[in-house]
Amino acid sequence: DVKVTQSSRYLVKRTGEKVFLECVQDMDHENMFWYRQDPGLGLRLIYFSYDVKMKEKGDIPEGYSVSREKKERFSLILESASTNQTSMYLCASSPRAGPIHGYTFGSGTRLTVV
Amino acid sequence: KNQVEQSPQSLIILEGKNCTLQCNYTVSPFSNLRWYKQDTGRGPVSLTIMTFSENTKSNGRYTATLDADTKQSSLHITASQLSDSASYICVVSRRGGNNRKLIWGLGTSLAVNP
Numbered sequence: 034d035v036k037v038t039q040s041s042r043y044l045v046k047r048t049g050e051k052v053f054l055e056c057v058q059d060m061d062h063e064n065m066f067w068y069r070q071d072p073g074l075g076l077r078l079i080y081f082s083y084d085v086k087m088k089e090k091g092d093i094p095e096g097y098s099v100s101r102e103k104k105e106r107f108s109l110i111l112e113s114a115s116t117n118q119t120s121m122y123l124c125a126s127s128p129r130a131g132p133i134h135g136y137t138f139g140s141g142t143r144l145t146v147v
Numbered sequence: 148k149n150q151v152e153q154s155p156q157s158l159i160i161l162e163g164k165n166c167t168l169q170c171n172y173t174v175s176p177f178s179n180l181r182w183y184k185q186d187t188g189r190g191p192v193s194l195t196i197m198t199f200s201e202n203t204k205s206n207g208r209y210t211a212t213l214d215a216d217t218k219q220s221s222l223h224i225t226a227s228q229l230s231d232s233a234s235y236i237c238v239v240s241r242r243g244g245n246n247r248k249l250i251w252g253l254g255t256s257l258a259v260n261p
Contacts, residue, residue, distance in 0.1 A: 037190070075253040076191075076236070123190050135181055138190025 036060075039124050039139035046146050052111040054142050056124030063129040065107035066136065067091075067099065069120040076123065082107055083129075114146045149174045151239050151252035159258045164227055168255045170220040170237035178242035182211055182222050185234040185254070194222070194235075227259045 040055035058065065066081040068091075078091030080099040088099050096118060100108045107126075111118055121143050125136040151172045160166050172180070179198045183191035195206045197213040197220060204211050208231075210223045224231055234254040241248035 042188075073253065076251045078249075125190070135193040135196060136191075138192070140189050143188075 037124055037126050037137050037139040039122075039142050041142050042140065044142055044144045046111075046114050046144065048115060048146055050111075050114045050146075052114050052144070052146075054109040054111075054122055054124075054144070056107045056109070056139055057105055058107075058126040058137070059105065060126060060128075060137065061104070062126035062137075063104075064127045065101065066125045066127075067097075067107065067109045068123045068125065069093070070123055070141075071120050079109065114144075116146050118144065119146045120144060149239075149241065149250045151237055151250045153235075153237050153252040153255050155255060156253075157256040157258070159260060160227055162227060162229055162259055162261050166224050166227060166257065168222045168224075168235050168257070170222070170252055172218050172220070172237075172239045172250070174218075174239040174241055174250050176242040177215065177218075178240040180213060180220050180237065180239045182209075182220075183236045183238065185236060187233070191236055224257075229259050229261060232257060232259045 037058045046052050067079040068076045070076050077093050079097050080091050082088045082101045085104050098110045121141050123141045124139040127136045128134045154169045179196055181196045182194045184194050185191040194209050195204050195211045199215055208225045213220045234256050236254040237252040239250045
């Protein structure tokens with residue numbers, strides 16, 4: 034069964050900490066994405082990547098960075114966590130023609146920053 | 148402005164009943180529309196995709212319709228089951244778009260009660 038795996042389901046971090054969220058896919062997909070999901074705001078795109086070492090800003094990149102050193106792995110980095118980054122974080126992947134094939138999502142990481 | 152609006156925001160039905168969820172969009176130029184199901188605490192899973200030329204598509208007890216003239220889509224659930232309790236999210240892709248050009252709705256939260 035193909036899947037997107039996020040390393041943690043629940044995470045609690047302190048304000049100011051550097052936080053790494055890891056995502057691995059086993060479908061050999063070119064595209065990978067990081068979204069955050071908040072009540073009343075829906076899914077918002079943080080960053081995405083078309084290929085290894087390639088990255089592009091989404092709609093809300095401030096306070097985040099990403100890394101894609103290998104095709105199967107896409108990491109989201111919170112350089113200095115803040116309470117307004119408390120959210121559900123969803124990783125997704127898709128073949129190159131993503132909007133037609135659809136996205137495969139991971140189960141999400143619920144991050145709480147205290 | 149490109150927008151996707153879903154209604155109702157939430158819905159409660161009894162097991163075995165049918166229901167219809169609505170999605171209205173103002174996205175242009177239109178490429179396709181996809182419905183996702185998101186169980187609580189999980190990532191979204193694709194149910195069906197509708198392209199410009201398709202009016203109706205079924206996936207088991209789920210039937211999606213698309214009226215490209217009025218820019219409306221619906222998701223009809225037949226003979227609901229407790230496992231249908233979830234959030235249903237409509238997302239529209241813009242033609243010629245890269246992966247930034249997905250416009251997400253806020254979802255309809257469906258609760259199926261015994």
